[in-house]
Amino acid sequence: MSQQVPIAEGLFTWPSTEPALLGSRCQHCGIATFPAAQSCMACSSQDVTVEELPSRGTLWTWTVQQFMPKSPYHSNETPETFKPYGVGYLELPGGVRVEGRLTESDPDKITIGMEMDVVFDTWRTEDNGDEVISFFFKPVDANETGA
Amino acid sequence: MDVAIVGIGIHPFGRTPSRSGLQQGAYAAREALKDAGIEWSDVQFAFGGSASSGNADSLGNELGLTGLPFINVANGCATGGSSLMAAYAAIKSGEHDLGLVVGFDKHARGAFNANPADLGLGNWYGEVGLMLTTQFFAMKIQKYMHDYGISNETLARVAEKAFTNGALNPNAWRREPVSAEQVAESMMVNDPLTKFMFCAPGEGGVALIVCRADKAKEYCDTPVYLKSAVLKSRRYGSFEVFAPSQALQQVDGPTVDASRAAFEMAGVGPKDIDVAQLQDTESGAEIMHMAENGFCEHGEQEQLIASGATRIDGSFPVNTDGGCLANGEPIGASGLRQVYENVLQLRGQAGEHQVPGDPKLGYTHVYGAPGISAVTILQR
Numbered sequence: 001m002s003q004q005v006p007i008a009e010g011l012f013t014w015p016s017t018e019p020a021l022l023g024s025r026c027q028h029c030g031i032a033t034f035p036a037a038q039s040c041m042a043c044s045s046q047d048v049t050v051e052e053l054p055s056r057g058t059l060w061t062w063t064v065q066q067f068m069p070k071s072p073y074h075s076n077e078t079p080e081t082f083k084p085y086g087v088g089y090l091e092l093p094g095g096v097r098v099e100g101r102l103t104e105s106d107p108d109k110i111t112i113g114m115e116m117d118v119v120f121d122t123w124r125t126e127d128n129g130d131e132v133i134s135f136f137f138k139p140v141d142a143n144e145t146g147a
Numbered sequence: 148m149d150v151a152i153v154g155i156g157i158h159p160f161g162r163t164p165s166r167s168g169l170q171q172g173a174y175a176a177r178e179a180l181k182d183a184g185i186e187w188s189d190v191q192f193a194f195g196g197s198a199s200s201g202n203a204d205s206l207g208n209e210l211g212l213t214g215l216p217f218i219n220v221a222n223g224c225a226t227g228g229s230s231l232m233a234a235y236a237a238i239k240s241g242e243h244d245l246g247l248v249v250g251f252d253k254h255a256r257g258a259f260n261a262n263p264a265d266l267g268l269g270n271w272y273g274e275v276g277l278m279l280t281t282q283f284f285a286m287k288i289q290k291y292m293h294d295y296g297i298s299n300e301t302l303a304r305v306a307e308k309a310f311t312n313g314a315l316n317p318n319a320w321r322r323e324p325v326s327a328e329q330v331a332e333s334m335m336v337n338d339p340l341t342k343f344m345f346c347a348p349g350e351g352g353v354a355l356i357v358c359r360a361d362k363a364k365e366y367c368d369t370p371v372y373l374k375s376a377v378l379k380s381r382r383y384g385s386f387e388v389f390a391p392s393q394a395l396q397q398v399d400g401p402t403v404d405a406s407r408a409a410f411e412m413a414g415v416g417p418k419d420i421d422v423a424q425l426q427d428t429e430s431g432a433e434i435m436h437m438a439e440n441g442f443c444e445h446g447e448q449e450q451l452i453a454s455g456a457t458r459i460d461g462s463f464p465v466n467t468d469g470g471c472l473a474n475g476e477p478i479g480a481s482g483l484r485q486v487y488e489n490v491l492q493l494r495g496q497a498g499e500h501q502v503p504g505d506p507k508l509g510y511t512h513v514y515g516a517p518g519i520s521a522v523t524i525l526q527r
Contacts, residue, residue: 112289
């Protein structure tokens, strides 16, 4: 029977009714990083704890990927069905700026500073029917209008 | 002990189906030996590297096996700069008098496809489509344009200048001028950067003969002195390629750090530089690197580039050989190509792309994944 599996263990809480990205915070200097690491890249302390990152932030910068990447890109797309996708860094208050795919790919609808939510959705379906879940950044307005 | 460059050699950049990357390196090495008037057997040590064409040490099979210490260098886009820095230190320490620095490469067509594991990243990062250097460059210039008022027209002008200069350089890959309009209207690759605003992985080889300064005139009438050679890696908080997350507080990147250290070592400042070769992986990089290397204020590029200041006949010529945009980027050779070009410029041998006014100080800068930068300052 097919099931939903996270694209990587430890990247976000899963399964969960309200999944969240998982970062690590240094107990020595206070900085956060994503994905969770075993040591702090700012001060090299190994005293770090894993915590859930905020689910809403503002877009720090972005681009649109207009061509289909070569391997290790792994989706269900073919060169014929590939659709350009947005990529950006979402600034999560009190946390870090996390890089991820945007649900929006129209450059005219993406602006620095716009509010976005971290959402979780199926990234690809494996041959055995398993749905591989990943995270995406979705404009807040699109959420609220249900678009 | 100061260090001089007394011989330079290049294999033309672009596509050469008849020669392997290694053979292009050997070609460049023989040219450099000839330029210095020495034999391969005179060379006491060598540092070299390639990313896709095997170990530089294999050049021994092409040039002859003399028993010299030949050290392979692998440091991404800063491979050439790292080799030169190592050779600089070997001579400065007094250990050796005369050595070879060489870089070459031959890459497949299309964007580099990096392996996440090589950079300590999970496979998911590549699977979802984030493992692309082009995205980083696009996102960095996107933010920069937003913060400092750089326009799309300026991005196009940088590429137009690169192809104009490439057309004047017999060793360049792209030798046809392309107008700013054509650049702007070419296919969008990663917004705001179009196809003609990006360099492509390519082929080529460059070699340099370095020696202790007090012996330079034995080999060369017009030695060029290496006043500084600095390599820096990123500090925590700089915005870098292949970063799944980054700090909320930004600090200066490795380019700024390397530049400051290089100026300090050479005892000169940005205003003293007559010609500069700055990493132009894409148009935006040249713009940002002008400021990061201390040559202007952030945002000032908009007016400087519109006024033609960075052209060969401008007040501050940048990428006079066409840069990465017109030469492509064979990783192992790319940083050394910049040094080759500056030596030509300082000798007054750059032909159609010669900077007027008898330049005396040249500056080179490379930047690459995952956040490293190498700078040299050369003096006639």
